[in-house]
Amino acid sequence: MKNQDLNINKEYEYGFTTDIESIRAPKGLNEDTIKFISNIKKEPKWMLDWRLKAFNRLSSLKEPNWQKPKYPKINYQNLYYYSAPKSSSEKPKSLDEIDPKILETYKKLGIPLVEQQRLNGIAVDAVFDSVSVATTFKDELTKKGIIFCSISEAIQEHPDLVKKYLGSVIPLSDHYFATLNSAVFTDGSFVYIPPNTRCPMELSTYFRINASETGQFERTLIIADKGSYVSYLEGCTAPMRDENQLHAANVELIALDDAEIKYSTVQNWYPGDKNGVGGIYNFVTKRGACRGKNSKISWTQVETGSAITWKYPSCILQGDNSVGEFYSIAITNNYQKADTGTKMIHLGKNTKSKIISKGISAGNADNTYRGLVDINKKATNSRNYTQCDSLLMGNKCGAHTVPYIKNKNSTSTIEHEATTTKINEEQLYYCNQRGLDQEEAVSLIVNGFCKEVLQQLPMEFAVEAQKLVAISLEGSVG
Amino acid sequence: MKQNYDFDIGKIKNLSQEEKVSRQKNLDLFYEYGFPSKQVEDWKFTDLNLILNKNFDNISNEVNFESSKEFKAIENFEHNFIFLTNGKIISTNFGHEEKSKILIEDYNQEEVKNIDPSNTLALLNSALSFGGFSLEIAKGYKFKKPLIVYNCFSQDLKNKILNNKNSIKLNEGSELTLIDYSDNNTQNNFIKNTVDTIFLNKNAVLKNVLIQNSKSNGHFYKYIKGSLEGDSNYENYILSSGLKLNKIEIEINLNKDNSSCSIYSALNLLEDQHQEIKTRINHNSPNCKSYQKIKNVLNDKSKGIYQGKIFVEKIAQKTDAYQLSKALIVSDNAEFDAKPELEIYADDVRCSHGSTSGSIDSDAVHYLMTRGISKKESVKLLINGFLNEVLEKITHNELKIFLEKILEKQINGH
Numbered sequence: 001m002k003n004q005d006l007n008i009n010k011e012y013e014y015g016f017t018t019d020i021e022s023i024r025a026p027k028g029l030n031e032d033t034i035k036f037i038s039n040i041k042k043e044p045k046w047m048l049d050w051r052l053k054a055f056n057r058l059s060s061l062k063e064p065n066w067q068k069p070k071y072p073k074i075n076y077q078n079l080y081y082y083s084a085p086k087s088s089s090e091k092p093k094s095l096d097e098i099d100p101k102i103l104e105t106y107k108k109l110g111i112p113l114v115e116q117q118r119l120n121g122i123a124v125d126a127v128f129d130s131v132s133v134a135t136t137f138k139d140e141l142t143k144k145g146i147i148f149c150s151i152s153e154a155i156q157e158h159p160d161l162v163k164k165y166l167g168s169v170i171p172l173s174d175h176y177f178a179t180l181n182s183a184v185f186t187d188g189s190f191v192y193i194p195p196n197t198r199c200p201m202e203l204s205t206y207f208r209i210n211a212s213e214t215g216q217f218e219r220t221l222i223i224a225d226k227g228s229y230v231s232y233l234e235g236c237t238a239p240m241r242d243e244n245q246l247h248a249a250n251v252e253l254i255a256l257d258d259a260e261i262k263y264s265t266v267q268n269w270y271p272g273d274k275n276g277v278g279g280i281y282n283f284v285t286k287r288g289a290c291r292g293k294n295s296k297i298s299w300t301q302v303e304t305g306s307a308i309t310w311k312y313p314s315c316i317l318q319g320d321n322s323v324g325e326f327y328s329i330a331i332t333n334n335y336q337k338a339d340t341g342t343k344m345i346h347l348g349k350n351t352k353s354k355i356i357s358k359g360i361s362a363g364n365a366d367n368t369y370r371g372l373v374d375i376n377k378k379a380t381n382s383r384n385y386t387q388c389d390s391l392l393m394g395n396k397c398g399a400h401t402v403p404y405i406k407n408k409n410s411t412s413t414i415e416h417e418a419t420t421t422k423i424n425e426e427q428l429y430y431c432n433q434r435g436l437d438q439e440e441a442v443s444l445i446v447n448g449f450c451k452e453v454l455q456q457l458p459m460e461f462a463v464e465a466q467k468l469v470a471i472s473l474e475g476s477v478g
Numbered sequence: 479m480k481q482n483y484d485f486d487i488g489k490i491k492n493l494s495q496e497e498k499v500s501r502q503k504n505l506d507l508f509y510e511y512g513f514p515s516k517q518v519e520d521w522k523f524t525d526l527n528l529i530l531n532k533n534f535d536n537i538s539n540e541v542n543f544e545s546s547k548e549f550k551a552i553e554n555f556e557h558n559f560i561f562l563t564n565g566k567i568i569s570t571n572f573g574h575e576e577k578s579k580i581l582i583e584d585y586n587q588e589e590v591k592n593i594d595p596s597n598t599l600a601l602l603n604s605a606l607s608f609g610g611f612s613l614e615i616a617k618g619y620k621f622k623k624p625l626i627v628y629n630c631f632s633q634d635l636k637n638k639i640l641n642n643k644n645s646i647k648l649n650e651g652s653e654l655t656l657i658d659y660s661d662n663n664t665q666n667n668f669i670k671n672t673v674d675t676i677f678l679n680k681n682a683v684l685k686n687v688l689i690q691n692s693k694s695n696g697h698f699y700k701y702i703k704g705s706l707e708g709d710s711n712y713e714n715y716i717l718s719s720g721l722k723l724n725k726i727e728i729e730i731n732l733n734k735d736n737s738s739c740s741i742y743s744a745l746n747l748l749e750d751q752h753q754e755i756k757t758r759i760n761h762n763s764p765n766c767k768s769y770q771k772i773k774n775v776l777n778d779k780s781k782g783i784y785q786g787k788i789f790v791e792k793i794a795q796k797t798d799a800y801q802l803s804k805a806l807i808v809s810d811n812a813e814f815d816a817k818p819e820l821e822i823y824a825d826d827v828r829c830s831h832g833s834t835s836g837s838i839d840s841d842a843v844h845y846l847m848t849r850g851i852s853k854k855e856s857v858k859l860l861i862n863g864f865l866n867e868v869l870e871k872i873t874h875n876e877l878k879i880f881l882e883k884i885l886e887k888q889i890n891g892h
Contacts, residue, residue: 066519377810392825395792401820404522405833410807413836420822420829 025082031055034183037082041152041186044159050172054182057173064175068368068400069308069337071281074246081184081217140200147192148203151219154190161192165223169252169289169316177248178285181217185250188218193228193259202458204233220251224259226292231262233461244272244307249284257292257319262300264457266465269305276335276364279307286313290322290348298325300456302465303338304472312370314343317351317379324353327453329465331472332365332397341371341388341403346379346412355386358450362393362473368400375412382412390420391449393442393473443470482536483509485639489540490608497588505605511598520597523783523815524725524754530697533667533722537639539606542632549630549661555880557657558625564632565642565672566609572625579619585610585643599699603641603673610642610672615652617679624655624877631696635668645675648682648710655685655877660718662694667722674702678710680734685877688726689884690718693892697723708734715868716743716755717881719888725754732759732766732794740769744865746889747780747812754783761794761824772803773868775861775889776812786831787819794824801831806838806864808857862889 025036034055038048063074141148147158154162173179189205205220224230247269253261263286272279282305288297299313309332315324326342344353353373361367369388390399401418423445431441447454447466454462454469487493487501513530514521530537541564549561558572560582570582590607594600615621631640648654678684688700698721704712718724730739743755759768774782784803805814818831838860846856865885872878 390820390822392822392827395795395823395825397825398821398823400822401818401831403816403818403833405816405818405835406813407805407807407815407835408813410810410812410837412807414834415836416816416818416831416833418818418820418831420820420827422825422827 023083024080027080028077029079029081029184033081037184037186040082041155043152043155046159046163047155050167051183054172054179055184058176058179058183061173061176061179063177067310067339067370068366069310069339071244071308074281076180079246082186144197144200145194146197146199147190149190151185151188151190151221154221158190158192161223162190162221165252165254166221167252169254169287170250170285174285177283178250181219181248181250181285185217185219188220188249189222190220191222191230191232193224193230195225196227197225198228199230202231202233204235206235216245216247216249218249220249222252222261222263223254224256224261224295226256227258229260231458232264233458234263234265235268235461244279244281246281247283247306249286251284251286251313253288253297255288255290255292255295255297255322258294259292260296260298261288262298263288263313264461265299265301265303266457266461266468267301267303267305267309268468271305271334271336272307274334276307279336280305282306282309282311284311286311287316288314288324289316290319290324290351292322293319293348294321295319296323296325298327298456299342300327300453301329301340302453302457302468303328303330303340304468306338307336309336309338309340312341312343314345315353316345316347317353318347320348321350322348323351326353326355326357327456328357329360329450329453329469330358330367330369331360331469332362332367333472334363334365336363336365338366339368339370341369343372344374344384345372346375346382346384349378349380349382351379351382353384355384355388356452357386357388358453359388359390359399360393360446360449360473361390361397361399364396366398366400368402369418370402372404372406373414373416374404374406375408375414377408380409380411382409384412384414384416386414386416388418389449390418391446392420392422442473446470446473484536484538484540485602485606486539487605490606493587497590501590501605504601507595508598508601508605511595511601514598520756520785522817523781523785524723524752526725529723529752530669533697534637534669536637537669538637539639539641541608541638541640542634549628551628552626552659555876556623558621558623559628560611560613560625561628561630562609562611563630564609564635565629565640565670567611574623575621576619579616581612581614581616583612585612585645589645590643597701599671600673600701603643603671603701606639606641607643607673608641610644612645612647614647615649615654617649618651620653621655624657626657626659629658629660629662631662631664631668633664633666635664636666637668639669639671641671643673643675645677646684647677648679648684650679651681652679653683655687655874657687657689659689659691660694660696660698661691662696665695667695667697669697670699672698672700674700676702676704676712678704678706678712678737680707680709682707682710684711685713685715687715687881688718690720690724691884691887691892693720695722697721698725700726702726702728704728704730704739706730706732706734706737706739709736710734711737712739714739714741715872715881716741716745717884717888718753719746719748719751720892721751721753723752725756727756729758730760730768732761732763732768734763735765737763738767738769740871741772742770742868742871743772743774744868744885745773745782746775746777746861746865746891747782748777748891750779752781754785756783756785758787758789759799761788761790761797761799763791764794765796766794767797768799770801770803771868773865774803774805774814775808775865776805776814777808779809779811781813781815783815784833785817785819787821788829788831790822790824790827790829792823795826797824797827797829799827799829803833804864805835806861807835808838808861858889862886865889
């Protein structure tokens, strides 16, 4: 294969910054910062106490160091923990009131709120730096009793629900980054689907880090009550900066009896430049609890961005007959590092889980699948199927698989398989013969490699994700 | 709570002052970490510190090496032997071979050096090592009959720890089948900590079989470190059911082109037996092959573990590596844990692994029962078929028959 007929690496498309005034909390991580955040959000006292409790626990926790990608020490005192566009300190009532510059940013991102509202019928909650800027389609959702708002709003309006479920899946002091998030989380989405309701549209959040030297700590809480269904999409971008930015989000999902939650992510944070300078540290904790009988949680993720991705969307299968699924594509190019996978913890009887993970590694990147399947003694007749495939492009990158498999009863079955290969020369040759250039051929083959996962994405996202897969790998074959 | 350690280098005879100092350094380093607990990633599934705390009041390295001089050799199977009591050579017999081609002697204790602190049991071994053997086979010599290393133990090993090192070196083009045969029916709790160093020169072939012949309260740890030169081949068969605790750690370095290794294991664990197989195959050179097939049957309260790692260096293109672990969980109190790991830095490779665990196929049991076979027999038949598969690759007929018998004995619970 020769490099000459290929395009040069395509630049990060979403690397622009938006020039708007923002309000920031004073730099540094301390009680005052937390009080500042809590105060500016007019939070009740119980919320502030909760945050402070997390903050106090933080001092006794250490940053994890077992993951493969190592990173330079983060100076937590040198970060801003709250940054909000000034114009939104008075919360807009409708889209017309939103700062046109922000709207323009979203347009650049490909999520024209107004248009999307009209055409796609997707309700969007957009989080810009630290605050939720707009939530579309609110009225229609409200009629059905569905609550879809920012978490700050939920703390004000629905304190009972928040109190009951916040921290019930990811405990207050679960690990360092989750605890940090509990202390300083700024905004995020809150979804509650009432019993026997099928959410009529896809709910969606778009996250963007705009300001420099800020960390983004959003918190998402989704509750699907008995017999309900919701599909939730999440997308993220950030401007190009040569410093590393921290993103430590917590996402908690709760599915009660017969409920189903489908959570899809397309993560395209700024990955750093070709030499590995800058980029987002994406240290995210995502966890779902299938509390009720026959409940189901399905995670789908397309991870193409971030300098370091470090996340394990997990399912705790508590209810009998509950189902957990995890579909993942992780693409790393240049100096990106991804350490991602899932945990499936089977506690209830007849629980099932399925893991499909596709890792693609190019340039000098490192891609690790790390997962746990744990079938407990009482989880009789449970099943797990895991498949993780890795694709290597070039001999400077690495692909790793680290599964932990535990089976503690005699009626359950676990199957795990993994392969590591490179793109088949014959397939490439075949495509070339039919007039596709090298780049197109690779894109086609990679898309085929990822098909099982891409199929799981909702239509609008699938198109975007396919393009992203192609863009992320441009210039990587040679 | 820490056990009562009674480790004393002074109890090892004939050490020079220099050796004593170097061993003490190893011991001091060991004390810093102690026996590994599950906090140590390599021991995640076998909390050795906890297990030893439960089963030992104190541990001492004061061992009598001269007590037993008799053993029963295996009949109807022609072989050479090395007879060890508590790890020390008592007698050898190479009646089937040309003696000039074989060098066998006590392990040279002066070779005991400092080992890296990541393996604390190897540190302890270096501090307290005694006995052991060195075996070297001359260039081009192929053993006519297998060599059995009889590991026997004295009856006074309660709360004792044995530390041995063995070294096996095969020169260019030589071949050997080495059977490590452990026979101890003592009820006493004791620990055996062995480090085997294996070096295979070009074109050398070593078949290594590990057998446990009786039920035992022994707590064994064996660390096999192999280095392979071009076109050499290492094969390992693990049939060590019967020990209360057993961890076999195998690290194979495929250092030159076209070297290959395979590891097979068939274990039938009963009662509260706990066995772990941990492998690390380092593909350091292009065109090397590795193959692993690990099979476990877990009864009663037993626990089986497989931690396998395939590591492929950047330059090791055209690597072909495979890992398979299968477990049958027969009892609800049994457990199987696996961590089959791939770490790959070369792109033109074929690496894959599979791991399954589950129950015995009830349809198959039903089928056999409809043919008039009792349920118990049916299950046994299926277990036998499941485990016997690992012996399929053995071409040497006599050896195959011998190992089939051993396996059958293990399936019947000794």
